[in-house]
Amino acid sequence: MRKTMENEKGYALLVVLFLIVFxxxxxxxxxxxxxxxxxxxxxxxxxxxxxxxxxxxxxxxxxxxxxxxxxxxxxxxxxxxxxxxxxxxxxxxxxxxxxxxxxxxxxxxxxxxxxxxxxxxxxxxxxxxxxxxxxxxxxxxxxxxxxxxxxxxxxxxxxxxxxxxxxxxxxxxxxxxxxxxxxxxPEFISGESNLSNRGTNSIDLSWITNTDKFPFIEKPSLPCNTPNNGKLPSNVICIAEDIDKIKKANNSTLYFEHNISKNNKGNVAPHIVGAKIYVQNNVEGSFNINGATNLQFYVKGSLNEYHNFKDFSKSKYFALGNMKVQQHMDINNSIIVTRGDLDSKQSLEVNNKSIVIINGKLVSNGKVAKVTGGSKVCVGGPVNLNEVSGDSSSYLYYVQGNGNPPRNSNLNYIPISPEAFSKDPNVLFENCAGASIKDIDEPTWINPVVDVTY
Structure with missing residues (x-):
């Protein structure tokens, strides 16, 4: 045992050295x-x-x-x-x-x-x-x-x-x-790259020069069976005889093969919301169309002696003849097109992006008509420019020579040459019917595009 221990005395040093090296x-x-x-x-x-x-x-x-x-x-x-x-x-x-x-x-x-x-x-x-x-x-x-x-x-x-x-x-x-x-x-004017095609995209006015194209319907086969309470069902298409008997005709189509006439100064419009009215002849009688909403009139004759035509809203009135209103005419976000004259005895207000197209003359009777809120008026006949005013967002288009010098107003007065109008009346009317070259707002500028590649 002692001899074995003496032989192992050098191992400890070797282990220490190995650990140090490791x-x-x-x-x-x-x-x-x-x-x-x-x-x-x-x-x-x-x-x-x-x-x-x-x-x-x-x-x-x-x-x-x-x-x-x-x-x-x-x-x-x-x-x-x-x-x-x-x-x-x-x-x-x-x-x-x-x-x-x-x-x-x-x-x-x-x-x-x-x-x-x-x-x-x-x-x-x-x-x-x-x-x-x-x-x-x-x-x-x-x-x-x-x-x-x-x-x-x-x-x-x-x-x-x-x-x-x-x-x-x-x-x-x-x-x-x-x-x-x-x-x-972007284009400074919408449609600038194709100017010759700019025109009557919104309203078809071909009937002004060709009356056969006037938007009208065929005569319906059934009469309007008006009950005693005067309330027609909704969404009917029928031949109407007497507008006095109709108290309600929402979203219906009424065909009058003679004149529309009303014997008193009552109001028609509130009873026929959303309706389409086709009249073969004239609309006559001293009554009101006040507060019309989504109403459409198609008249082959004239509108004679309406008492008031106020707050005509989101509606259309197309006529082959004249349009004559005894008192006040107030148009709001609507379209009026007459192949004849427009005569408003007391006042005419064209508001809120409305469009008025008159193939004949605009008669203002010494009163100042107002065109505001981005509205447009086109007049093919004589017009007293001194009796039409408005704001800078609105326009009056007329045939040069048919109007006297304009009044001092912010309204944009735009003349069209009589030679061009005589050759093609749409040269004038397309300014109201479609996208107008004068109705120019600042374009929607396109943001610059930045592209970085790493």
């Missing part, structure tokens, strides 16, 4: 890994800094182009608006419509050209790199400004370079981002 080796490996990770993290940080620098460059150059775009755009629109108003105010201008159309196209092209020139100037001024800090900077490479006159687009494209450059020169990093900014210029 610990030193493992520590060295850990230290090497830690140093490697630290360097890797440093490289990632350096790369990240160069990306940050490139992103800052993108924001900088993008803002340069956007800040240039908005003032130029607004200036060109103002030039067009001022030019348009000058044309409208010129009493000697024979073709204001055509001239405004040409001005709109010209200013749109000028806007494209001026934007491209300004963007090129910015590119030339930004040649030098921009330092963020001593070791961080950005610059651009191969920036170009392009434009397409046919599509009315301007674009700027190029590369933005972000650089991390430490003072000791160790670990320089660079990143490149692609920047594209697109500017699309």
């Amino acid at each position: 610990i030193m080796t493992v520590s060295a490996l850990f230290m090497r890994g830690s140093l490697s990770n630290a360097k890797q993290e440093q490289r990632v940080d350096q790369n990240h800094l160069s990306v940050v620098a490139a992103e800052m460059g993108v924001d900088y150059y993008k803002s340069q182009f956007l800040n240039a775009y908005y003032p130029i755009r607004d200036d060109k629109w103002k030039e067009f608006s001022d030019g348009k108003q000058a044309i409208l105010n010129d009493p000697n201008e024979k073709d204001p419509q055509g001239k405004i159309e040409r001005l709109a196209s010209q200013k749109r092209i000028e806007l494209v050209g001026k934007l491209r020139n300004e963007f090129e100037n910015i590119i030339q001024k930004e040649l030098s790199p921009h330092k963020i800090q001593d070791y961080l900077e950005f610059s651009y490479h191969d920036f170009k400004s392009n434009s397409a006159t046919d599509s009315h687009e301007v674009s700027v494209s190029g590369k933005v370079i972000g650089v991390y450059n430490p003072v000791n020169g160790d670990g320089e990093s660079e990143n490149v981002l692609s920047l594209n900014v697109f500017f699309e210029i």
